[in-house]
Amino acid sequence: MADNGSSDSIRAGNDSKGVAEDHLEKGVLRTEHVDLNRNLEARIKNPLEGIPRDELMSRVDAFAQEKGLTEHVALLRKGALVAQDPNAFEDITGPEALDEEEKEVLRNEIQHKWRLPLRLYLTIFTCSIGAAVQGWDQTGSNGASIFFPNVYGIGTNSTRDTILVGLVNAGPYIGSAFIGCWLSDPINNYLGRRGVIFVAAHFCLWPVIGSAFCQTWGQQLACRILMGIGMGVKASTVPIYAAENSPAAIRGALVMSWQMWTAFGILLGTAINLAVFSVDNINWRLMLGAPFIPAVPLLCLIYLCPESPRWYMKKDRYKDAWDSMVKLRNHPLQVARDIFYIHSQLELEYQLLRNSTYIQRFIELFTIPRVRRATLAAFTVMIAQQMCGINIIAFYSTTVFKENGSDEFHALLASFGFGLINWAFAFPAFWTIDTFGRRSLLLFTFPQMTWTLLAAGLFTLLDMGTARTALVALFVYLFGAFYSPGEGPVPFAYSAEVFPLSHREVGMGFAVAVCLFWAAVLGITFPFLLASTGTLGAFGCYAGFNFVAFIMIFFWVPETKQRTLEELDYVFAVPTARFGRYQLTEALPWFIKRWVFFQRKAQLRPLYQFEQEKKAKKEGETAVVA
Numbered sequence: 001m002a003d004n005g006s007s008d009s010i011r012a013g014n015d016s017k018g019v020a021e022d023h024l025e026k027g028v029l030r031t032e033h034v035d036l037n038r039n040l041e042a043r044i045k046n047p048l049e050g051i052p053r054d055e056l057m058s059r060v061d062a063f064a065q066e067k068g069l070t071e072h073v074a075l076l077r078k079g080a081l082v083a084q085d086p087n088a089f090e091d092i093t094g095p096e097a098l099d100e101e102e103k104e105v106l107r108n109e110i111q112h113k114w115r116l117p118l119r120l121y122l123t124i125f126t127c128s129i130g131a132a133v134q135g136w137d138q139t140g141s142n143g144a145s146i147f148f149p150n151v152y153g154i155g156t157n158s159t160r161d162t163i164l165v166g167l168v169n170a171g172p173y174i175g176s177a178f179i180g181c182w183l184s185d186p187i188n189n190y191l192g193r194r195g196v197i198f199v200a201a202h203f204c205l206w207p208v209i210g211s212a213f214c215q216t217w218g219q220q221l222a223c224r225i226l227m228g229i230g231m232g233v234k235a236s237t238v239p240i241y242a243a244e245n246s247p248a249a250i251r252g253a254l255v256m257s258w259q260m261w262t263a264f265g266i267l268l269g270t271a272i273n274l275a276v277f278s279v280d281n282i283n284w285r286l287m288l289g290a291p292f293i294p295a296v297p298l299l300c301l302i303y304l305c306p307e308s309p310r311w312y313m314k315k316d317r318y319k320d321a322w323d324s325m326v327k328l329r330n331h332p333l334q335v336a337r338d339i340f341y342i343h344s345q346l347e348l349e350y351q352l353l354r355n356s357t358y359i360q361r362f363i364e365l366f367t368i369p370r371v372r373r374a375t376l377a378a379f380t381v382m383i384a385q386q387m388c389g390i391n392i393i394a395f396y397s398t399t400v401f402k403e404n405g406s407d408e409f410h411a412l413l414a415s416f417g418f419g420l421i422n423w424a425f426a427f428p429a430f431w432t433i434d435t436f437g438r439r440s441l442l443l444f445t446f447p448q449m450t451w452t453l454l455a456a457g458l459f460t461l462l463d464m465g466t467a468r469t470a471l472v473a474l475f476v477y478l479f480g481a482f483y484s485p486g487e488g489p490v491p492f493a494y495s496a497e498v499f500p501l502s503h504r505e506v507g508m509g510f511a512v513a514v515c516l517f518w519a520a521v522l523g524i525t526f527p528f529l530l531a532s533t534g535t536l537g538a539f540g541c542y543a544g545f546n547f548v549a550f551i552m553i554f555f556w557v558p559e560t561k562q563r564t565l566e567e568l569d570y571v572f573a574v575p576t577a578r579f580g581r582y583q584l585t586e587a588l589p590w591f592i593k594r595w596v597f598f599q600r601k602a603q604l605r606p607l608y609q610f611e612q613e614k615k616a617k618k619e620g621e622t623a624v625v626a
Contacts, residue, residue, distance in 0.1 A: 037369040039573030047344040047566075048084040056080055057096075063343065067318035072336060079336030082106065083344075098333070105331040113249045119327040120254075123245055123305040127197055127238045128257040129298045133204045134172075134231055135265025136272075136291035139419060141169045141224075142398050143273030143412055147284035152217040162527045168217055170523030171224030172231055177517035179225075180232020184512075185358055185505040187233060193241040193308045196233055198299065203230020205295040212289025220288075232516060236509045239496035244308040245328050248564045252433035255496055256426075256489035263423040263484060265294065270419035273398075273412050310565075313342060314501055345566030346501065361506045371503050373572045377557045378495040378511040381442070384549035385491045386518035388449050389542030390483050392526045393418060393476060400476075400535060406469055414473050421477045425484035437561040438490045442553045445486025450546040452479040457539030472535070491515065494557075497565055498572060555580040571608065582607050 048056065060080045064073040078096045082089045089106050092098055098106075108115055145165060149155035154164045167174075180203075187196050207226035214220040239258050246254040269291065276286040306328060312321035318339070325335040356364070365375045393400070397418050401411040432441060456475035462468040491511075499507035529538045558571050558579060586605055593602035 037573055038575065039570055045570060046084065047348050048080065048341070051084065053081075056084065060340065063340065067316075067343075069318055069322060072322065072332070075332050075336040076340055078102070079333055079338075080340050082333070083337045083341040102331065102333045105333060108330070109247070109249070109334075113247070115330070116247070117328060117330060119306060120245060120329075122301070123328070124242055124254050124257050126298065126301040126305050127241050128261040129294050129301075130197065130201065130204065130234045130238055131258045131261035132265035132268065132294040133208070133291050133298075134235065135262035135267075136269040136294065137172060137208070137227065137231075137265075139266050139269025139273060139415065140287045140289075140291050142269070142415060143277075144284035144287040145169060146398055146402065146408060146411075148217075148220070148288075151284070152220070154217055157531070162531070163524065164217055166524035166527050168221050168224065170520040171221050172228035173516040173520035173523060175225035175228020176232030176235065177228075177513045177520055180229040180234075181236050181509040181513035181516065182232075183229070184233050184236035184509040185361065188237060188311075188505045192311050193237055193244070194302050194305060196237045197241065197302050200230040200234035200237070201295045201298045201302070203227060204234065205292050205299065208292040208295070209289055212285045228516075232509075232512060235492070235516070236505070236512045239492045240504055240508050241308055243493070243496040243565065244310040245306070247329075248562055248567075250434055251497065252438065252489075252493050252561060253430045255493035256429050256433050258492045259429070259484075259489035260423075260426045263419075263426045263488065265291070267416075267419040267423040270412070270416035274409075274416055277409060277412060309339065310342065310501055313339070313346065318343075341564075342566060345564075345569065348569070356502075358506065361503055362510070365503060365507055365510060369575075370569065370573050371500065371507070373574075373576055374498040374500075374503075374568075375507060375510065376576065377572070378491075378498055378507065379514055380549075380552045380556045381487075381491040381494050382511045382515040383518055384442075384446075384553060385487055385515055386522055387542070387545035387549045388446070388483065388487055389453055389479075389539070389545065390487070391519050391522050392538065392542065393480070397476065399530070401469065401473065403530070403535060414469075417473065418476060418480050421480040422484050422488070425481045426488055427485075429485040429489040432485060433489060433493065434561050437559050438494050439553070439557050439559040441486040442490055442557065443550065445482045446546050446550040446553065448482040449479055449487070450543050450550070452476075452482060453539050453546065454543040457536040457543070460535040460539075494560060497560055498568060500569060501565075554583055574607070579607070 051059070057077055057080070060076045061073060064070045064076050069076065078092070078098060081092050081096055082098075089098055090103060148168075149161065149165050154161040180200075184196065187199065191199065204227060207223040207230075211220055211223040211227070214223060239255050242255045242258070243251055269287075272290045273287050276283045276290075279286060306324040307320070309321040309325040309328070312318070312324060321339060322335060325339060326332065329335050329338065364371055366372055397415045398408075398411045401414040402408065406414060429441070436444075452475050456472050456479065459468060459471040459475065462471070495508055495511035496504075526538065529541065533541070556576065556579075558574070560568055560571065563571060586607075590602055590604040593599040594604075
């Protein structure tokens with residue numbers, strides 16, 4: 001999947017050029033065009049930049065007429081001028097000059113960025129509830145796995161029984177990876193984001209209730225696979241829905257609520273496991289069936305939320321997009337600005353938005369350079385989430401603690417402690433994911449996860465006893481504390497934003513399928529790894545995977561913080577080889593100078609530049625020469 005941005009971008013680049021020339025006649029594109037497949041200069045260009053005011057107003061009028069938005073043309077004119085130069089809204093003159101209320105709204109976007117409409121918060125809250133099902137199920141099977149094997153007659157240490165226990169535990173991820181994720185694109189196409197989430201919630205309700213009544217491992221596996229289908233569709237759609245509805249400045253924080261609620265689901269699951277432990281005979285059934293609870297409010301609330309405006313725009317339903325965006329922004333001026341800006345960038349994205357089949361869109365994940373780079377980055381963060389070892393803790397922490405000296409109740413209690421840590425330490429990401437950044441969080445946390453997981457394994461060499469159990473638990477908790485604000489929230493938020501609108505559903509489906517497929521592989525193989533190498537070997541193996549993941553992220557994962565979804569087209573148009581070379585020759589030496597040798601004056605040349613910044617620099621240089 002790696003890309004050098006050269007030979008195989010020529011075909012797509014030529015296609016892009018042809019489209020650009022065709023659209024130029026219609027007044028859509030200008031001559032200064034950044035190739036969305038091969039952005040060698042790493043420019044981020046505002047599609048409205050440099051357009052004379054009269055021409056821009058003519059475009060707005062034509063846009064309003066074509067899309068049935070003529071009643072909003074005055075606002076669209078103002079919005080277009082704000083979008084053209086967001087920092088100069090105070091200086092707009094003439095009939096389109098902003099009144100004081102409109103200026104105050106735009107100032108508040110910077111000074112009070114969390115001051116958002118209640119409907120947006122309701123949307124984020126509602127769709128993120130579904131994540132709790134996923135986290136809760138993991139810990140439900142975590143606790144139940146020390147009981148149900150004996151009930152189902154698969155509780156021996158034979159190879160067959162070990163495989164079957166792993167298969168039952170991994171059932172949801174098998175259903176997700178092989179069926180659910182791949183249904184996301186076609187269902188989204190017909191039902192929209194809300195419709196998909198509503199359908200998925202049913203799969204996370206009825207099969208979960210059914211799992212509490214299963215009498216054989218085969219029935220249990222079938223219920224868990226059905227639940228996995230809903231999980232896969234939901235996990236591929238909810239982060240997209242949240243990303244498309246959120247403003248760029250805090251998009252990461254809002255989308256990462258997926259991870260927050262997954263972690264909260266893990267915490268609730270461990271708490272329920274403890275609460276029902278003493279209920280003889282049916283305790284494990286309650287553990288498996290309880291995760292249906294979050295699906296109920298999800299079903300009830302989803303249609304109180306507005307549909308994604310970008311989905312409406314993709315369907316050329318701009319009036320519906322306007323009505324939806326009004327519910328997600330504080331003022332109609334923001335609606336006008338965002339809709340016209342998104343539309344203008346989608347025109348530049350035209351070569352990717354051609355009518356294509358599902359199979360063609362999937363193939364294009366690996367053949368169109370701009371899309372392929374997003375696929376590589378999403379693949380990396382998703383597989384890293386499994387390589388880091390978090391799901392061996394989520395699936396088997398109770399088993400690990402039991403193997404290291406705890407009785408069943410205290411093993412469950414230690415797992416509850418891990419769930420609490422996992423949830424509590426996700427909170428810092430609300431502030432750091434949009435300030436410190438996605439990439440920076442990953443590069444900081446992966447080395448910490450490496451040494452804490454290795455330390456947890458090494459302490460299993462101590463003699464059995466309280467000290468051994470306590471130290472193993474301590475470093476497992478530290479591992480969770482580093483995971484939660486980094487690799488925990490980043491993958492789903494990141495993957496939901498990196499693909500262009502044309503390939504967003506199939507791209508997210510692929511990314512989630514990668515994540516959940518390897519979750520299934522871990523669920524099936526970990527009992528073998530634990531039995532053959534012990535806790536030290538298993539944890540040491542995953543510590544090594546963390547190091548490999550760090551290298552992959554360093555070379556393949558660009559930063560996306562505080563960029564609009566449309567600006568990311570330019571970020572992922574930079575060839576992978578150029579990005580990797582910059583990290584190796586510019587970023588790494590700067591980091592060593594700044595943080596190893598403490599050279600405070602060390603400066604890092606930025607890779608990306610906004611087009612207007614580049615022009616301003618040239619104008620300044622010209623003035624100096626003159």
